Amino acid sequence: MNWSISKAKIFSKCQRKWFYYEIMARKNSKDKDRFEAYILKQLGSIHTWRGKIVDQVIENLLVPEFNKSNVPPFDKIETFVSELMKKQLEFAKLRKYRDPKLTKKKAGDSYCALREIENSEGLDNDSVEKIKEQVIISLKNLLQSELMKILLDSNIVLVAQKNLNYKFQEFNIISRPDLIVYFRDEPPMIIDWKVYFFRKENARMQLGIYAIALTESISTDPFQKPIDDPTEIRLIEYQLLKNFQRNYKLTSSDVCNIKDYINISSKDMGKLINNKKYHEFDINQFKMAYTSESCEYCNFKSLCRNKKVKYQVNLMKFIND
Ligand code: SF4
Incomplete structure (x- = not known):
C-alpha cells in the first residue's frame, strides 16, 4: 500500500474519497465502476493544470539547460508552453483519457484530463489564455529570481521530479519533490514550486516529508555523499505566481513530529484496509x-x-x- 502526503490529506478530509482514489480506482478492471473511478481520479481543474504545465516546462526544458548553466531564450520557452498547452487541450477535449487502450506512457506529455471539460462546465478561450499568461508570469518570476544564481552554478546537479520511495511497516512511502539541488560539498536543497494565488497553507510538512524521504531512500546523489540528516537539508517553497519564497530548515523535533504524523496516518489507513x-x-x-x-x-x-x-x-x- 502506498502512503504520500497528498493521499494522507485526502484520507483526513474524506475517507470515502480515499477509498475511491486508492482502493477502487483500477484502469484494467472489468468492473466498470472501478474503471470509472480510475478516470475520475485523473481529472484536475484548469488551476491544477496551470501548475502541471509549469512543472513540465521546468522539468523538461529548463532543468536540462540549467544543468549546462544555460538559460534558453524566452521566445523558445513561450513556444514550448504554447505547444504543450495546445496538445494537452486537444487531448482533453477529445476525452482521450477515457480510451481504455491508451496508457499514460503512450500518451506522454499530451496526457491531460480536465474537470471543466469532463463535466461540460465550459472552458472558453479567455480562460485558457489567462492560464497561459499566468504560466508565463510564473516562469518569468523564476528566471528573474535570486534562486537562479544557485540553479546556474556549474558545481551543482539538478534533478527534477525524482521518485523517492522507502518502506515504513507495510507501507511504501512515496514522495516526488519538484527539484533536488545536489551540491558538491554541501547537503542538498529541495525546492517545491507553487503556482496559485489564494491557498494559505505553507509547505513545511510537505517539504519535511521530502527531506526525510531523501535520507531514507536509496541515494541518488551524483556526488555520492551520504545524506543522513534531514535537518541539514535546505527546504524552499517558491510561490511562482506571487513571486516569493519561504525557506525552511527542520529541527530534530520537527523530524520526530513528521515521523509521528506518517506513523499515525498510515496506521489509520492500515486499520481500514486490514488485509x-x-x-x-x-x-x-x-x-x-x-x-x-x-x-x-x-x-x-x-x-x-x-x-x-x-x-x-x-x-x-x-x-x-
Ligand atoms: S467522496 Fe463523496 S463525501 Fe467525500 S468529498 Fe467526495 S463527494 Fe464528498
Missing part, C-alpha cells in the same frame, strides 16, 4: 467528508451519489477481480 481484498470492503466503513465544501470540487461526486455503485461495492464480494 482485505477489494470485494471484502464495506464502503460504509469509510467516513464521508464532514463539510459540504469538501464535496463541491470532489472528482468522485458522481460515484458517491450513485447508490447503485455503493451497493455494487458491497454485493460484488464473490467476483474475482
Whole structure:
C-alpha cells in the first residue's frame, strides 16, 4: 500500500474519497465502476493544470539547460508552453483519457484530463489564455529570481521530479519533490514550486516529508555523499505566481513530529484496509467528508451519489477481480 502526503490529506478530509482514489480506482478492471473511478481520479481543474504545465516546462526544458548553466531564450520557452498547452487541450477535449487502450506512457506529455471539460462546465478561450499568461508570469518570476544564481552554478546537479520511495511497516512511502539541488560539498536543497494565488497553507510538512524521504531512500546523489540528516537539508517553497519564497530548515523535533504524523496516518489507513481484498470492503466503513465544501470540487461526486455503485461495492464480494 502506498502512503504520500497528498493521499494522507485526502484520507483526513474524506475517507470515502480515499477509498475511491486508492482502493477502487483500477484502469484494467472489468468492473466498470472501478474503471470509472480510475478516470475520475485523473481529472484536475484548469488551476491544477496551470501548475502541471509549469512543472513540465521546468522539468523538461529548463532543468536540462540549467544543468549546462544555460538559460534558453524566452521566445523558445513561450513556444514550448504554447505547444504543450495546445496538445494537452486537444487531448482533453477529445476525452482521450477515457480510451481504455491508451496508457499514460503512450500518451506522454499530451496526457491531460480536465474537470471543466469532463463535466461540460465550459472552458472558453479567455480562460485558457489567462492560464497561459499566468504560466508565463510564473516562469518569468523564476528566471528573474535570486534562486537562479544557485540553479546556474556549474558545481551543482539538478534533478527534477525524482521518485523517492522507502518502506515504513507495510507501507511504501512515496514522495516526488519538484527539484533536488545536489551540491558538491554541501547537503542538498529541495525546492517545491507553487503556482496559485489564494491557498494559505505553507509547505513545511510537505517539504519535511521530502527531506526525510531523501535520507531514507536509496541515494541518488551524483556526488555520492551520504545524506543522513534531514535537518541539514535546505527546504524552499517558491510561490511562482506571487513571486516569493519561504525557506525552511527542520529541527530534530520537527523530524520526530513528521515521523509521528506518517506513523499515525498510515496506521489509520492500515486499520481500514486490514488485509482485505477489494470485494471484502464495506464502503460504509469509510467516513464521508464532514463539510459540504469538501464535496463541491470532489472528482468522485458522481460515484458517491450513485447508490447503485455503493451497493455494487458491497454485493460484488464473490467476483474475482
Ligand atoms: S463527494 Fe464528498 S463525501 Fe463523496 S467522496 Fe467526495 S468529498 Fe467525500
